[in-house]
Amino acid sequence: MTMNKPKIVVLGAGYAGLMTTKKLTQNLLPEEAEIVLVNKHNYHYETTWLHEVAAGTINPNQARYMLSDVVNPNRVRLIYDTVVEVKKDDQTVVLENSDITYDYLVIALGFETNTFGIKGMAENAFSIVDIDSSRLIRDHIEYQFAKYNNEEEKDEDSLTILVGGAGFTGIEFVGELAEKVPELCKKYDIDRSKVRIINVEAMPSILPMFDKDLVEYAKKSLEDRGVEFRLGAKIQECKEDCFVVGEDNEEIKAGTIVWTGGVTGSSVLSKSGFEITKGKVTVNGDLRAPGEENIFVLGDCAWVMNEKEGRPFPPTAQAAMQHASVCANNIKALMHNQPFENFVFDDKGTVASLGVTDGIGTVFSGTKLRGKPAATMKKVVDNRSLLLMGGTRTLLKKGKYRPF
Amino acid sequence: MTMNKPKIVVLGAGYAGLMTTKKLTQNLLPEEAEIVLVNKHNYHYETTWLHEVAAGTINPNQARYMLSDVVNPNRVRLIYDTVVEVKKDDQTVVLENSDITYDYLVIALGFETNTFGIKGMAENAFSIVDIDSSRLIRDHIEYQFAKYNNEEEKDEDSLTILVGGAGFTGIEFVGELAEKVPELCKKYDIDRSKVRIINVEAMPSILPMFDKDLVEYAKKSLEDRGVEFRLGAKIQECKEDCFVVGEDNEEIKAGTIVWTGGVTGSSVLSKSGFEITKGKVTVNGDLRAPGEENIFVLGDCAWVMNEKEGRPFPPTAQAAMQHASVCANNIKALMHNQPFENFVFDDKGTVASLGVTDGIGTVFSGTKLRGKPAATMKKVVDNRSLLLMGGTRTLLKKGKYRPF
Numbered sequence: 001m002t003m004n005k006p007k008i009v010v011l012g013a014g015y016a017g018l019m020t021t022k023k024l025t026q027n028l029l030p031e032e033a034e035i036v037l038v039n040k041h042n043y044h045y046e047t048t049w050l051h052e053v054a055a056g057t058i059n060p061n062q063a064r065y066m067l068s069d070v071v072n073p074n075r076v077r078l079i080y081d082t083v084v085e086v087k088k089d090d091q092t093v094v095l096e097n098s099d100i101t102y103d104y105l106v107i108a109l110g111f112e113t114n115t116f117g118i119k120g121m122a123e124n125a126f127s128i129v130d131i132d133s134s135r136l137i138r139d140h141i142e143y144q145f146a147k148y149n150n151e152e153e154k155d156e157d158s159l160t161i162l163v164g165g166a167g168f169t170g171i172e173f174v175g176e177l178a179e180k181v182p183e184l185c186k187k188y189d190i191d192r193s194k195v196r197i198i199n200v201e202a203m204p205s206i207l208p209m210f211d212k213d214l215v216e217y218a219k220k221s222l223e224d225r226g227v228e229f230r231l232g233a234k235i236q237e238c239k240e241d242c243f244v245v246g247e248d249n250e251e252i253k254a255g256t257i258v259w260t261g262g263v264t265g266s267s268v269l270s271k272s273g274f275e276i277t278k279g280k281v282t283v284n285g286d287l288r289a290p291g292e293e294n295i296f297v298l299g300d301c302a303w304v305m306n307e308k309e310g311r312p313f314p315p316t317a318q319a320a321m322q323h324a325s326v327c328a329n330n331i332k333a334l335m336h337n338q339p340f341e342n343f344v345f346d347d348k349g350t351v352a353s354l355g356v357t358d359g360i361g362t363v364f365s366g367t368k369l370r371g372k373p374a375a376t377m378k379k380v381v382d383n384r385s386l387l388l389m390g391g392t393r394t395l396l397k398k399g400k401y402r403p404f
Numbered sequence: 405m406t407m408n409k410p411k412i413v414v415l416g417a418g419y420a421g422l423m424t425t426k427k428l429t430q431n432l433l434p435e436e437a438e439i440v441l442v443n444k445h446n447y448h449y450e451t452t453w454l455h456e457v458a459a460g461t462i463n464p465n466q467a468r469y470m471l472s473d474v475v476n477p478n479r480v481r482l483i484y485d486t487v488v489e490v491k492k493d494d495q496t497v498v499l500e501n502s503d504i505t506y507d508y509l510v511i512a513l514g515f516e517t518n519t520f521g522i523k524g525m526a527e528n529a530f531s532i533v534d535i536d537s538s539r540l541i542r543d544h545i546e547y548q549f550a551k552y553n554n555e556e557e558k559d560e561d562s563l564t565i566l567v568g569g570a571g572f573t574g575i576e577f578v579g580e581l582a583e584k585v586p587e588l589c590k591k592y593d594i595d596r597s598k599v600r601i602i603n604v605e606a607m608p609s610i611l612p613m614f615d616k617d618l619v620e621y622a623k624k625s626l627e628d629r630g631v632e633f634r635l636g637a638k639i640q641e642c643k644e645d646c647f648v649v650g651e652d653n654e655e656i657k658a659g660t661i662v663w664t665g666g667v668t669g670s671s672v673l674s675k676s677g678f679e680i681t682k683g684k685v686t687v688n689g690d691l692r693a694p695g696e697e698n699i700f701v702l703g704d705c706a707w708v709m710n711e712k713e714g715r716p717f718p719p720t721a722q723a724a725m726q727h728a729s730v731c732a733n734n735i736k737a738l739m740h741n742q743p744f745e746n747f748v749f750d751d752k753g754t755v756a757s758l759g760v761t762d763g764i765g766t767v768f769s770g771t772k773l774r775g776k777p778a779a780t781m782k783k784v785v786d787n788r789s790l791l792l793m794g795g796t797r798t799l800l801k802k803g804k805y806r807p808f
Contacts (some may be wrong), residue, residue, distance in 0.1 A: 041593075060591075132553040133445070135592075139550035146543035149536040187444075187464075188539075 005034045007095060008331060009102035011083050011268075011320055013039035013067055015320035016049060016299030016327075017108030023328030025075045032335065036100065038079045038093065042067055044389065045131050047110070047319050049382065052168055053134040054126075054258070055176030056142065056184075057356070060135045065394050083109060086272035088295065103333050104294045107281075108320075110347035111300040114279060116262055120238040121164075125259035128169055137258055144255040145188040149365035158255030159195045162243055164235055165261030166201035167208070168352060171218065173260060174199050178225035197227045198252060200243055201261075202234040207360075208349060209314065214360040217370045221354050235261075265301040277303060282312070285342035287327050294334070298323040304343050313345040317385060322346060351378045409438045412735060413497060413506035415487050415672075417443035417471055419724035420453060420703030420731075421512030422793055427732030429479045440504065442483045442497065445535070446471055448793065451514070452721045453786065454532045455573055459580030459664070460542040460588075462804075464535050469798050487513060490676035492699065508698045511685075512724075513670035515704040518683060520666055521536050524642040525568075529663035532573055541662055548659040549592040562659030563599045566647055568639055569665030570605035571612070572756060575622065577664060578603050579758035582629035601631045602656060604647055605665075606638040611764075613718065613754060618764040621774045625762050629773065639665075669705040681707060686716075689746035691731050698738070702727040708747050717749040721789060726750060757782045774797070 010017050021037045045064040052058040067078055081095040093100050115121035126137045143160050175198045185192045207215050237244040242251040264279025274281045274289055281289050282303040289295045289375050299320035304310040313319055326343045333340050349363030351374055369377055374386030379400040387395045412550040414421045425441045449468040456462040471482055479780045485499040497504050519525035530541045553586050569576050581601045589596045611619050611646040614661025646655040678685045685693050693699045703724035707716040717723055730747045737744050753767030755778055763778030773781055783804040
């Protein structure tokens with residue numbers, strides 16, 4: 001390693017960051033640049049699988065793999081640490097345990113929970129953010145079930161699982177819960193009828209990204225499996241054991257409360273002086289932060305405008321992985337004074353699972369799927385990201401081949 | 405079924421009660437008697453395996469089987485209910501949901517936890533009493549581990565597991581914990597060095613039923629695997645997060661506190677007006693309660709005197725199953741005006757496990773075992789009770805064939 005090699009620092013090993021790192025090792029020769037990947041954990045996790053970890057339908061280890069298994073150590077320096085702040089003027093990233101300078105910086109630090117200031121939500125609700133927080137939900141639910149038969153005075157509310165938010169995560173999560181609850185009832189000798197799964201949403205409908213017929217299908221399918229919906233119900237407050245909803249401050253009690261109703265980009269962005277719109281940086285078409293020569297912002301930290309439609313592309317894992325290609329290409333272009341490419345989202349479709357054997361989706365520019373075909377497609381999508389990011393061995397070890 | 409058939413009611417489907425029921429169906433013809441088995445749960449569980457359920461080293465379902473699978477429904481009426489009281493004068497048992505009369509009664513209701521009045525122990529410590537209470541401990545421990553990495557301010561005491569009592573259950577439990585903790589650390593990304601397993605005992609030594617050399621072996625084996633002993637340490641009080649021990653009221657903090665230091669016979673005994681010594685009924689040699697013509701008391705509800713040595717036989721599962729034979733024979737004798745037999749304990753030995761691959765034991769009147777042979781013998785003992793009580797199919801389904 002020569003000292004004059006430019007240093008590319010990638011922050012975050014999620015879909016965007018890990019894929020950028022891999023693409024950089026393909027785009028650049030070893031002597032062209034030093035590549036550093038900074039991540040809080042020594043593993044990558046599949047963010048889009050976390051609702052399954054939280055429900056306990058998959059093992060947490062299936063949803064993650066070691067970075068050292070998928071990143072070439074001869075090409076990439078791995079630093080396991082938490083990012084505190086980016087000091088743009090010093091071209092330095094402050095980590096909890098050290099500082100690191102950069103020539104090119106990729107910020108792909110993912111999302112944090114956004115409670116929109118709902119009173120008590122941050123304190124009293126769980127969120128599905130990472131492996132730690134997701135398996136905590138699983139263990140919390142199991143603990144409620146384990147306690148139930150030991151109580152002299154049984155509190156059936158303790159078995160209720162309350163999920164705030166009917167977006168992708170909230171709906172996929174209740175879908176998994178509908179699978180898991182009968183299993184837990186059997187395991188803990190509890191009557192299924194005593195357990196409630198309640199989804200609360202301020203909007204009048206679930207899954208706003210899908211067409212009405214698919215949404216109706218999804219809602220009915222979940223209701224048939226015991227999920228209760230409280231739509232058009234604004235959460236006024238989250239207390240330790242309930243949501244307070246609606247004009248009349250109705251209390252919906254529960255032993256487990258999970259908030260899936262909002263996310264925002266990493267708080268490192270605002271701490272580091274980037275201009276923020278709705279929690280994220282609105283990047284240029286080349287994915288650089290406005291006014292920054294050498295800083296790219298990707299994945300859930302970025303809004304990338306769809307100039308044709310005048311609104312941002314949806315912030316999905318699929319998009320994040322596509323950001324990575326554009327970013328890695330543009331870093332190479334920047335190093336070689338070549339022209340940049342602009343990001344255009346290549347939408348391969350969207351599929352939501354509703355448990356193991358059910359789902360809805362829109363794929364191949366408009367084809368609608370529901371039921372088993374959607375569930376199958378969802379697993380294809382999940383396995384695809386494993387293959388793209390983790391390679392064949394990871395796919396074989398962690399892939400979803402559940403029989404159904 | 406004629407109405408004049410005498411009715412034998414067995415209370416409790418533990419080792420003594422279930423075995424008595426089985427022996428009665430063998431000893432008596434269908435037309436000789438009606439047999440009723442009353443049990444709180446619809447399953448029998450292996451009490452001597454509960455420390456494994458509590459540590460999480462076996463699945464709770466391995467330690468239980470359905471009564472309907474092992475009791476002939478044409479011979480035995482099964483009632484799943486909780487016994488409130490025996491009204492001897494009315495020859496009636498009061499259950500939570502009904503009353504039932506008897507001609508012959510077998511009380512085999514097992515043990516309850518005895519906290520010897522230690523302040524706060526009943527409120528703040530878990531106990532290993534049945535399936536519900538044991539898997540709650542497992543889930544509580546996992547929950548502490550799951551929470552740890554989610555805390556901003558990490559509290560390492562929350563990972564400490566504190567076990568009061570160094571008798572059979574306490575020592576076998578810490579032995580299983582020594583197996584389980586490294587597995588949990590891996591599962592929850594926690595450093596093994598942060599987790600403490602502490603056994604606290606007022607007596608100067610552990611496992612008083614074994615010879616000194618075996619005890620020394622056991623203690624060293626457990627210490628080598630990270631168990632800490634605080635012997636000669638009297639527990640003054642159990643608070644929500646600690647034991648207060650010794651003269652100087654030292655506080656030993658923990659996230660999980662389990663009391664294994666004492667048991668007593670079912671509280672139904674005293675509620676029903678039997679004379680109680682140290683929590684149990686001291687029965688006659690024929691296993692009947694003193695002064696009672698038709699009431700037998702077995703298992704952990706009974707003290708059976710060893711007349712030769714002037715002290716009671718040890719209250720073990722082995723003894724409980726032997727009680728059953730004598731009781732079933734004596735009920736038959738009573739019905740046919742034949743002479744009674746007296747109970748004499750046929751001691752086949754005692755083996756304590758210290759995890760999966762280690763243990764100590766004394767078998768075949770004096771042969772000492774330690775290490776793997778003791779662990780193997782322990783599994784032989786465990787499988788034997790499955791076979792005796794549950795039959796071949798249960799043995800095949802639930803037997804312990806762990807590779808080691």
